[in-house]
Amino acid sequence: MNNVSANLKIYFEEPKWICEYFRKTGDEIEVCKLFFDFEPVSSDIYKYFLKNFNNLTFQKSRFNIEKSILI
Incomplete structure (x- = not known):
C-alpha cells in the first residue's frame, strides 16, 4: 500500500494569489x-x-523532494 500525503502552499505574486497543492x-x-x-x-x-477537486489538473513536479513539504 502506498502512503499518500498532501500539502498546500499559498503566496502572493503580483497581481494574484497563488495556491499550490502538492500530493x-x-x-x-x-x-x-x-x-x-x-x-x-x-x-x-x-x-x-x-466543489472542484475532480476537475483539478495535476502535473508531475520537477522537484525531487525527499522530505515532507512544510507550509
Whole structure:
C-alpha cells in the first residue's frame, strides 16, 4: 500500500494569489496551481476544493523532494 500525503502552499505574486497543492504518492510528486484574484481564507479554499477537486489538473513536479513539504 502506498502512503499518500498532501500539502498546500499559498503566496502572493503580483497581481494574484497563488495556491499550490502538492500530493505525494510513493515517490511521485504532483502539483496543481490555482489562482485567486483575492486573498483566500481557509474557508474559501475548502469550498473550492469541495466543489472542484475532480476537475483539478495535476502535473508531475520537477522537484525531487525527499522530505515532507512544510507550509
